[in-house]
Amino acid sequence: GNSVTQMEGPVTLSEEAFLTINCTYTATGYPSLFWYVQYPGEGLQLLLKATKADDKGSNKGFEATYRKETTSFHLEKGSVQVSDSAVYFCALSDTGNQFYFGTGTSLTVIP
Amino acid sequence: NAGVTQTPKFQVLKTGQSMTLQCAQDMNHEYMSWYRQDPGMGLRLIHYSVGAGITDQGEVPNGYNVSRSTTEDFPLRLLSAAPSQTSVYFCASRQTSKNIQYFGAGTRLSVL
Numbered sequence: 200g201n202s203v204t205q206m207e208g209p210v211t212l213s214e215e216a217f218l219t220i221n222c223t224y225t226a227t228g229y230p231s232l233f234w235y236v237q238y239p240g241e242g243l244q245l246l247l248k249a250t251k252a253d254d255k256g257s258n259k260g261f262e263a264t265y266r267k268e269t270t271s272f273h274l275e276k277g278s279v280q281v282s283d284s285a286v287y288f289c290a291l292s293d294t295g296n297q298f299y300f301g302t303g304t305s306l307t308v309i310p
Numbered sequence: 311n312a313g314v315t316q317t318p319k320f321q322v323l324k325t326g327q328s329m330t331l332q333c334a335q336d337m338n339h340e341y342m343s344w345y346r347q348d349p350g351m352g353l354r355l356i357h358y359s360v361g362a363g364i365t366d367q368g369e370v371p372n373g374y375n376v377s378r379s380t381t382e383d384f385p386l387r388l389l390s391a392a393p394s395q396t397s398v399y400f401c402a403s404r405q406t407s408k409n410i411q412y413f414g415a416g417t418r419l420s421v422l
Contacts, residue, residue, distance in 0.1 A: 203352075231409050235413075240415070241415055241416075242314070242316075242400055242413035242414050242415045242416050243353075243400065243402075243411075243413040244413070245410055245411075248410070288352065288353070292409040296341075296404075296406070296408075296409050297355075298355070298409075298411060300345075300352040300353040301352055302350055302351060302352040303352055
């Protein structure tokens, strides 16, 4: 079946540090991959997406590359800010557009 | 730009009480869904609907009912609340042909 596994948190970084949150997936066919972000007290918002192998999604300084050979979609940012503190969810949608979410990774950025 | 609106934001129930979580969207999306979010378990799909008059079960449907009488509204009913239903509930919507979901701000439910 389809599933998403992402690194457990919480993650605490100093401002301007480099961020990586690992995400791997299991899926049949050719899924689309997503990163959603949840700020405190809010719902999930789409951060970036990639729809096919080798695509790179990017937004607000965050990037993730769809790696079919390693079934991965790791989230990266070169220099995090306090305002990036949130919970990050990796997700996939299958060919039937059903969604599968990872467990979420909490990020706290300290000044 | 209202998007997806959920009410209430917070609710405390006693075991055995019933309530309805409201969800409305103004984007004319055919597909709507309910998730629950629990620590260490991410989001799990409760029920979904592909259009007015059509609903189906997700991964964790037990203890919940839904209906879809209009495109805009998709309420979630708890007929007899249990402590295991303490969670944060999110409603989401999207166009059926597109795979970008839009989420409401959530309802935090505690069952004592």
